Amino acid sequence: MANFGYSLTKSSRIDLNNRNIEKWNRLVELEPDVLKCMACGSCTASCTAGKFTKTSLRSAILYLQNGQEKEALEYIQSCLLCGKCFMVCPRAINTRHLLLSISKIYSNR
């Protein structure tokens, strides 16, 4: 491509029309409790790894709902599976189990 001396920035807008919800539907089937998340942030606040790395289950769920799988995985890849978030979740989501299911469905590794 010709170099015009400038480049275009990719839009950061979330487009709900073109997201692939096939994997999300599979996740809901496996982990119906993922729908119960009300984005309170308790999991992120209590996260041991979160102090040092970008770890937030709350954000990962949100990004998956928005169809941004790559970004979602960035939010859980440093998880140590310690289970502290399971203890604090007010809606009793089995966060540890959910994390493993997300990895199983979405991860390429």
Next chain:
Amino acid sequence: MNNNVIIIGGGPCGLEASAQLHQMGYNVILVEREPQLGGHLAKWDRLFPEGIKAKEVLDQLIANINGVKYFLNTEVKSINQLDKEYNVILSNGITILATAVLMASGFDLFPAEKKEEYGYGIYDKVITNADLENYFNTGKDRRITAAPKRIGFVHCVGSRDEKAGNRYCSKVCCATAVKQACEAKEAFPDAEVFCFYMDLRMFGRGYEDLYLRAQKEYGVRFIRGRVSEVAEDINSQLIVKAEDTLSGKPIKVTLDLLVLMAGMTNCQAGVKVANMLSLKKDDDGFFTCKDSILHLQQSDKKGIFYAGACTGPKTLPDTLHEARAAAIAIHNYFKERK
């Protein structure tokens, strides 16, 4: 001193107050400007949180006023304070001397077309909460043709909005939106349903359960962010823009149906009557109670009482409580004057 009480407004509030005062032995005259009793309740399909049929509730309320005189298609033409009572002239030519007047004039729905950026009355696929209730009730709405694939609900339309002239929260729209989102999913099981909210105010008993059910059983997606604008594309689908404030990113979705949760404003017909008596209103347009804790049913004028949504947005149970409280307040007023 006569035994007459005039009740202005034949919605659930006026009906309940009529029934109570009638039982206490007062001579109640109920005035309703529309051709039927029931107010907004008569136009609603089901009620939050459990989804009880509005008609069942209304039929019970109407059965309870058994024996009360009521006038339909009738407005208050003039109302004057005399020495010990009020002289009320109705539009049907009847004049009544009443010792007490109860304002049960209720609310008007915020006119959604005022929020022009949402396109109500401009785009065909934008409807209001009242339109959707009417659709659920009758199964008919010319704007809902094929089963919509994506449906959106906009909370706080004309509420918490200084530019719309209403800074206050209308209190009932959150629970109504979540209820309607579930019902929409029941009516159109293949549809994706989105709720655009700022805060979810699920304060009442059973409301939080309703929210949880909407998420877990109906898969309703809640997006925290106010819809900023709506546009129509060439297929008359709606392009809706908002911010997903939880991720801090702008969000866009194309919808087949958008439901605006119009809030409550003071009923203009009620305001007209109140103005004849120079009754006070707060900044929010609703009538001013004598005080906001101990004397919610009293106005600043002797013999004039308030109940229901004319003193601010209220749920149906709240309104019925106030109707009963007003009946007691009026009863005490009669006792004091004897």
